[in-house]
Amino acid sequence: MRAVWIALALAAAGLVFWMPLYVLYVANLLLMYAVLALGLDILVGLAGQFAFAHMAFFGIGVYTTGLLGNRLGVSFPLPMLAGAALAAIVALLIAIPALRLRQVYLALTTFAFAAAAQWVFHSWDAVTEGSNGLRLAATRVLAWRIVDDRDAYPLLLVVALAMVLLRLSLQSSKLGRSMRALHQSEPLALASGIDARRVKIVAFGISGLFAGIAGGMLPLFNSYVHPDTFGLEGLVAILTMIVVGGLGSTFGVLIGVALIGLLPEVMRDLQVLREVVYGGLLILTVMFLPQGVAGAWRPARA
Amino acid sequence: MDTLLQAFEGGVVTGSVYALIALSLVIVYKSTDVINFAGGDILMASCYIALVLLVGWGAPYWLAALVAILGGFVIGAGFDRLVLERIARRARGQDIMIAAVIATIGLSYVLKGLVRMLGYADEVRSLPAQFPGRPLFLGNVIVLRQDIGIVLAASLAVAALYLFFRFTKLGRGLRATAEDPRAAALIGIPVARMRMVIWGIASALAAIAGLLVAPKILMTPDMGIIVILALAASVLGGFTNIPGVIAGGLLLGILENLIGLFVSTQAIAVAPFLVIMAVLVLRPQGLFAGAARMKKV
Numbered sequence: 001m002r003a004v005w006i007a008l009a010l011a012a013a014g015l016v017f018w019m020p021l022y023v024l025y026v027a028n029l030l031l032m033y034a035v036l037a038l039g040l041d042i043l044v045g046l047a048g049q050f051a052f053a054h055m056a057f058f059g060i061g062v063y064t065t066g067l068l069g070n071r072l073g074v075s076f077p078l079p080m081l082a083g084a085a086l087a088a089i090v091a092l093l094i095a096i097p098a099l100r101l102r103q104v105y106l107a108l109t110t111f112a113f114a115a116a117a118q119w120v121f122h123s124w125d126a127v128t129e130g131s132n133g134l135r136l137a138a139t140r141v142l143a144w145r146i147v148d149d150r151d152a153y154p155l156l157l158v159v160a161l162a163m164v165l166l167r168l169s170l171q172s173s174k175l176g177r178s179m180r181a182l183h184q185s186e187p188l189a190l191a192s193g194i195d196a197r198r199v200k201i202v203a204f205g206i207s208g209l210f211a212g213i214a215g216g217m218l219p220l221f222n223s224y225v226h227p228d229t230f231g232l233e234g235l236v237a238i239l240t241m242i243v244v245g246g247l248g249s250t251f252g253v254l255i256g257v258a259l260i261g262l263l264p265e266v267m268r269d270l271q272v273l274r275e276v277v278y279g280g281l282l283i284l285t286v287m288f289l290p291q292g293v294a295g296a297w298r299p300a301r302a
Numbered sequence: 303m304d305t306l307l308q309a310f311e312g313g314v315v316t317g318s319v320y321a322l323i324a325l326s327l328v329i330v331y332k333s334t335d336v337i338n339f340a341g342g343d344i345l346m347a348s349c350y351i352a353l354v355l356l357v358g359w360g361a362p363y364w365l366a367a368l369v370a371i372l373g374g375f376v377i378g379a380g381f382d383r384l385v386l387e388r389i390a391r392r393a394r395g396q397d398i399m400i401a402a403v404i405a406t407i408g409l410s411y412v413l414k415g416l417v418r419m420l421g422y423a424d425e426v427r428s429l430p431a432q433f434p435g436r437p438l439f440l441g442n443v444i445v446l447r448q449d450i451g452i453v454l455a456a457s458l459a460v461a462a463l464y465l466f467f468r469f470t471k472l473g474r475g476l477r478a479t480a481e482d483p484r485a486a487a488l489i490g491i492p493v494a495r496m497r498m499v500i501w502g503i504a505s506a507l508a509a510i511a512g513l514l515v516a517p518k519i520l521m522t523p524d525m526g527i528i529v530i531l532a533l534a535a536s537v538l539g540g541f542t543n544i545p546g547v548i549a550g551g552l553l554l555g556i557l558e559n560l561i562g563l564f565v566s567t568q569a570i571a572v573a574p575f576l577v578i579m580a581v582l583v584l585r586p587q588g589l590f591a592g593a594a595r596m597k598k599v
Contacts, residue, residue: 044400048400050399050400050403097583098583100583100586101582101583101586103399104331104335104337104399104403105582105586107337107403108337108533108537108578108582109578109579109582109583111578112574112575112576112578112579112582113575113579115530115572115575116572116575116576116579119571119572119575123568236407236411239404239407243404272415272418272419273415273419274415275411275412275414275415275418276411276412276415276416276419277415278408278411278415279407279408279409279410279411279412279413279414279415280408280411280412281408282404282405282407282408282411283385283405283408283409283412286385286389286401286402286404286405286408287385287388287389287392287405290389290392290397290401
């Protein structure tokens with residue numbers, strides 16, 4: 001049964017390739033959001049760490065990838081991997097002091113870090129072009145230049161699939177189970193021999209890696225990036241995706257990305273309602289569907 | 303020297319507003335363990351309530367201010383009653399906190415969106431000053447009458463709050479609820495209603511802060527971002543120590559002005575975040591508390 005669903009999803013993903021360019025742009029956006037949201041959910045949904053620095057790691061990925069492509073003309077996927085590595089390293093460094101803090105304090109510190117990072121993106125004119133935004137050169141794959149969304153789509157699809165597989169294997173690994181244990185109860189996890197500190201730091205690093213990869217995906221189908229992309233609004237969007245979809249569930253997060261990611265397209269004529277709808281969905285979900293859409297779909301796991 | 307004193311004056315004025323907002327965050331945190339990320343937006347919504355009454359309906363100022371403060375109370379108390387109470391009943395442990403914070407982020411967005419739909423948000427506006435008149439001069443330092451009014455009104459609000467919590471029966475019930483909800487419930491205090499009242503009072507306090515500061519700053523639906531400064535002030539004060547939080551607000555206001563004077567006005571924007579990070583990592587109990595204590599599980 002499951003295999004049928006996966007086959008259908010892959011077939012649909014293949015069909016998108018022949019759709020109009022606008023559809024491809026939206027599909028590309030959703031693929032990027034999927035990687036970004038899966039990464040945030042590793043920290044929040046799996047490990048239960050309420051951290052808000054995700055957009056900073058995403059930004060590091062975007063700027064590293066973009067600058068390597070712009071200035072050195074390095075071929076895909078090297079700039080993306082470099083961006084992901086840098087994002088993961090910064091995430092690990094942030095994790096070390098952040099781990100002294102718990103819950104709301106962790107949320108505040110990481111939130112402050114994200115805001116400070118956005119300020120750097122805004123102010124470091126020499127590197128990021130500041131508030132003028134950075135023009136991104138067309139990505140090169142060896143001798144081939146990616147010029148439109150149709151070119152970018154297959155690459156983004158492959159990257160996103162690889163990240164989904166990585167996330168699934170993480171969830172079923174010992175590390176993934178340790179994260180869940182930590183989420184359930186830290187004292188209990190410690191008592192059963194889990195090195196809570198190490199698991200948290202690794203969760204931060206992997207989450208940063210996902211954000212960095214998502215950052216590397218952006219220059220493939222965008223020719224311009226502005227520091228405002230990495231603000232609170234972006235964070236609330238991906239937070240809404242994982243909360244509405246279902247924290248800690250890969251399937252749920254992907255559903256959430258599709259639902260929330262398509263909202264702005266569906267509500268094209270109702271832009272004024274955007275904030276009310278996002279906010280209202282967040283409130284209604286935590287009130288009535290604590291496990292998200294995925295939790296309503298099938299009974300919650302024990 | 304004069305510029306320094308002027309910066310100091312400006313710092314005390316904005317600092318007392320930060321202290322007021324910070325107080326509103328802290329009394330909510332103390333009694334419900336929730337950081338209210340929508341605190342700034344409740345402030346913003348209250349200011350727009352006043353604006354609609356003043357501009358749209360031609361109401362007198364005192365009435366507009368009163369309705370705005372009541373409006374703040376209703377938003378806060380209503381959010382607790384309709385949303386947070388339900389979350390507390392369904393989720394458990396750490397998940398309550400996460401769900402509640404997510405709900406406050408949702409509230410922040412809903413309020414911003416609703417205000418944008420009002421039709422008063424298209425142009426930048428300001429509320430009238432409560433204390434107009436020619437500025438005073440202390441030596442070469444210019445002191446607006448509004449500045450004196452802000453500091454006095456903020457002090458008055460804090461004093462009233464103190465007396466209320468200390469000497470009234472309701473105030474004591476609220477403190478007991480914050481201290482130990484289970485014990486409070488055992489001696490017959492209606493804990494859920496107390497939480498609702500706390501949310502209401504805290505939000506009314508934010509509304510007062512908004513009315514005081516709105517004549518000095520530009521009003522936009524995004525003005526709720528001022529909550530960041532209140533968060534930084536709360537962190538400076540250790541988040542639960544009320545005198546510390548007030549001192550933190552003043553300190554932050556002054557610090558902000560000094561940074562503007564000696565570093566750059568651009569650096570003002572990032573200062574509160576650096577303060578939050580530095581204090582939480584190096585001295586999470588705040589600047590004014592004693593040694594850190596472990597909270598019992």
